[in-house]
Amino acid sequence: MSDIQRPVVRPRRLRTTAAMRDLVARTSLRPEQLILPVFVREGASEPTPISSMPGVVQHTRDTLRKAAVEAAEVGLKGIMLFGIPETKDADGSGATDPDGILNVALADVAAEVGDALVVMGDLCLDEFTDHGHCGVLAPDGRVDNDATLARYADMAVVQAEAGAALVGPSGMMDGQVRVIREALDAAGHTDTGILAYSAKYASAFFGPFREAVDSSLEGDRRTYQQDGRRDGREGVREALLDIEEGADIVMVKPALAYLDVLRQVADAAGELGVPVAAYNISGEYAMVEAAAANGWIDREPAILETLTSIRRAGADMILTYWATEAARLLR
Structure with missing residues (x-):
């Protein structure tokens, strides 16, 4: 056997056992870092499956409360609600009706779980407008x-x-965070925080979400959502503007197609001590579920690898439809 030069530096030494890999790991993924997005449908008597998002449903008010309790029990710390009204109009009036589906659902969940979960409401008109914008x-x-x-x-x-x-x-309206902060403070809600969707891109991966909320949109949202051909500096600028206007947390959405932007936003916001969220969106979820259903990938490791990649890119918290299941896997 001919002499060979043996390597002195062997990175594999830190991969030899599971205990060794855990010891040197630098990215954590824990249930308390995950937020569960949920849909609640006005007038529903039973949950309605969303065909493009296997395992996700449009909840009734009762099943939503149960999902919130389950989320708290497995160790999640946040839940984000989206409402689906029975009727829509040009101004999205259901969004500001105290008896509208999103607002009564927020009250339901807050009463059910108390402070065990941070209860969040998606603040947008698209689910409530007949034009879908x-x-x-x-x-x-x-x-x-x-x-x-x-x-x-x-x-x-x-x-x-x-x-x-x-x-x-x-x-993604210019100035939205400042106006919301001023309105909340004027109404005495100084403790209500703002999770700003700061860098939100016009993405092809939103398709299943539009089924989930029965979207009425025709056309696209490219005049107000960001253009993915721009580099991360625009995403950082948007996030910094939101922080200046009073955002408590900033978010990048989608997550996987914009991990580079997420890293840059996390670095910039981190300098100011502001947490960063990322949204693992419907199309990203659907791709993994479809591939797993066809036997092309190993589903559970793929879920955890996906979420870990988002954490590694800099997200302090992740909105993901896998949140409850991932928490169980992690435990």
Whole structure:
């Protein structure tokens, strides 16, 4: 046998056993870092499966309460609610109706779980408008940024009064965080926080979500959601603007296709001590579920690997439809 030069540096030494790998791991994934997004449908008498998101349903008010309790029991610390109304109109009036589905569901969940979960409300009009856009429309059909801000301010106050501990403005309107903060403070809700969807991109991966909320959208949202061809500096700028306006947490959405942006936002926000969230969105969920259903990947390790990659890129917390299941796997 010929002499060979033996390696002196052997990185494999730190991979020899599970205990060794755990000892040197630098990225953690824990149940308390996960937030469960849930859908609740007005007038539903039983849960409605979402075909493009296997395992996810449009809840009734009763099954939503049960899902919230289950989330708390497995160690999650947050739940984000999306409402699906029976009727829609041009102004999305159901979003600011105290008896509308999202607001009564927030009250239901807050009463059910108390402080065991941080109860969050998605603050956007798209589920409530008959045109499916995230804001009200000007006469020429474009989304009217400033008129939409007034609707968001009202929506924030109603959600806070219903029991939301965090409101999540997701419409990507310029100035939305400042207007919401001012409205909450003026109404006495100074402790209600803002989880701002700061860097939200016009993405092809939102498709299953639109089924989940029975979206009425025709066309796209490219005039207000970010263009994925821009580099991460724009995402950082949006996040820093939201922080300046009063955001308590900033978010990047989608997660997987924008991990580079997430890293840059996490670095910039981290300098200011502001937590960063990422949303593992419907299309990202659906891809793994479809591949697993076809036997192409090992489902449970793929779920944990996906979520770990988002944490490694810098997310302090992750919104994911796998949250409850992942918490069980981690435990």
